[in-house]
Amino acid sequence: MFSNRLFNVLVPIISVLLGLIAGAIIMLAFGYNPIEGYIALWNGAFGSSYFFGETVRQATPYILTGLSVAFAFRSGLFNIGAEGQVFVGWLAAVWIGSSLDAPMFIHLPLTLIGAALAGAFWGFIPGLLKATKGVHEVIITIMMNYIALHFSNYMIRYVLTDGSDTTDRVLPSASLASEWLLEITSFSRMHWGILIALFAAVVVWFLLEKTTAGYELRSVGYNPHASRYAGMNVKKNIILSMVIAGALAGLGGAMAGLGTFGYMPTHSAFTNLGFDGIAVALLGGNAALGTVIAAFLFGVLKIGALNMPTAAGVPSELVEIVTALIIFFVASSYMIRWILLRFKKEEK
Template sequence: MKPAPAVEPPSRWRTTFNEIIGGSVMISILAVVLAMIAGGILIAVTDENVQKAAGYFFARPGDTFAEIWKAVSGAYVSLFQGAVFNPKRDDFVQQIKPLTETLTFATPLIAAGLGVGLAFRVGMFNIGGRGQMLIAAACAGWVGFTLHLPWGLHMIVAVIAGLVGGGIWAGIAGLLKARTGAHEVIITIMLNYVAFYLVSYLLRTPVLQAPGSNNPKSPPIDSTAVFPDLLGPQFNLHFGFILVIVATVFVWWLLNRSSLGFKFRAVGINPNAARVAGINVKNMYVYAMVISGALVGLAGVSQVLGTVTTGFSSGIDAGIGFDAITVALLGRSKPWGIFVAGILFGAFKAGGFAMQASEGIPIDIVLVVQSLIVLFIAAPPLIRTVFRLPDPTKPKAPKAPAAQTREAVTAK
């Protein structure tokens, strides 16, 4: 009996192709596509005109499909025009303004997403974005309206104060986890409440409250501490966007080019193996949370110095601390992936208001789409099943030629 000839493995190009279409990047893209499709179905189902046309569907089915197309396309066209480019406006400056609004909304999302994503890479769940943003905003805001320094220096001191405040607040969770083994999820959630009520209290005291005001709101930020506009006063895009680009480059360098980043990744993959290799895992937890909190704090700083310069309240975080978790998940905890995901969610925020104003569609639809994105990203097998994608971690065995199969059967 002749031994069956060896079967050639799949080609390198075939393997690369499977890795591309079945990899994490494609899964993230298709998760967004699937969420948009589900959002479109929800828009069509809740549209009044679609419901009326569906009442006589069997008499004139074309009317129903026309109304469905009108509702869904109108919603997503409005979303695009409110987030990227609106050709209906008079001049190019106004036409391109939606894109600048998207980048403005994306600025704190990217910063906070980088912080959450960095913690993910170390195997930690930083759920305390809200508290870290509030503390950072309070520190930066206090410096912004209390100290009277020259332009430029004042802004730098305020930014540093916010980064330090956010880093210390997150460092508490890292220190408790390292020294006592307390779970960082529980600690950061509880610190959210502590920060919220602490800032709320301080906004009713002379520490943060505007003089002569009974409202829990801070004084306006001095102009010397406010982020300058990048494209002029007609746009809301400010210097904070440059800072998040720098932060993205820093996190990329930290994780991929520094020895500390190597230790972070080693601890995130297997803390026990990292400990055996001589890495002080406890210190890595503390360092990671401090840096993570500083990055999330940058989001709070950009809110105070770039967006809400007339004074802030305890709602300054605007839910960004929790949205950052979604951004980090969509970006696969990679710096540039988070950057793109932050811009996408900034587009959702900017375009959602336009969609609501022009088409009367509740902005809650955008929140549903965002939630579905998280759901689909958390279930890659579902995405691969729907779109029939290969799993790069489980390569298929190559099929033997028909002649070889017949020879094997004959030999038996």
């Protein structure tokens, strides 16, 4: 039998391979060459400095939203609200970034803190309702996604501007974009936010694995009743988990506002950054390192797919099918693990 650690490493790798194989079979079934399709996918993600920069740029918010969902998972909570937390974090970052005039060493940290606090507040509400009233966090966070979408649109049109559908651009002192990165990546939209995302992953790993607070959060996630019996404050840890998860997703929104776009437009639909974060966290095994790797995989799939129609004639929708198949096999792996454990018990 595999150890838990080895199992957690092998499962995502096998799931990705099975997803790619299933995707190849689907391509063949529809008359496309899977080898040419995957070569086009690879070249579309890494074939030039521009594509590489875009892949890193796409992965950056995925790291943060994936960490948000994974952190809540480890605490026994399902944060479906990362999408709404992205919206309010994006809005707060652009608001502070475009309205405050200060040196970069003050302005940029303030925008990031503002985005994290906005996301944290959006996570605090479902956390408080869950802890005090027992309201399921999935229901509240789903509803708050829609509130965040329409609230941000209202703020853009009637508070930050006079009826415009986009905010002003953030000032250079609050921007994560870099002329140097633009030059070395052939004017891709890659920005310094990747360093913030990687630093956040290290912080999440350290908090969960090396601190007393992280132990309590994980303990509450495993068994809240036993944790309460052991003297832990379950309500406090539920709220703290959602606050931290919200802050991470809020920073994911800041990556779009301060780096990718430099402003915030109104939206008629969701960005899917938060929803994709659920898949990233699942594929990454709800671990910090696994989430980073999974985020880069999703970045490769999203950006590489853009090259498949032109280079190989394969519809980009097939990449979405491959992504869905990968998640399917990840979910199925838990069924396989359950079956193996049953066999192990029967042998005893």
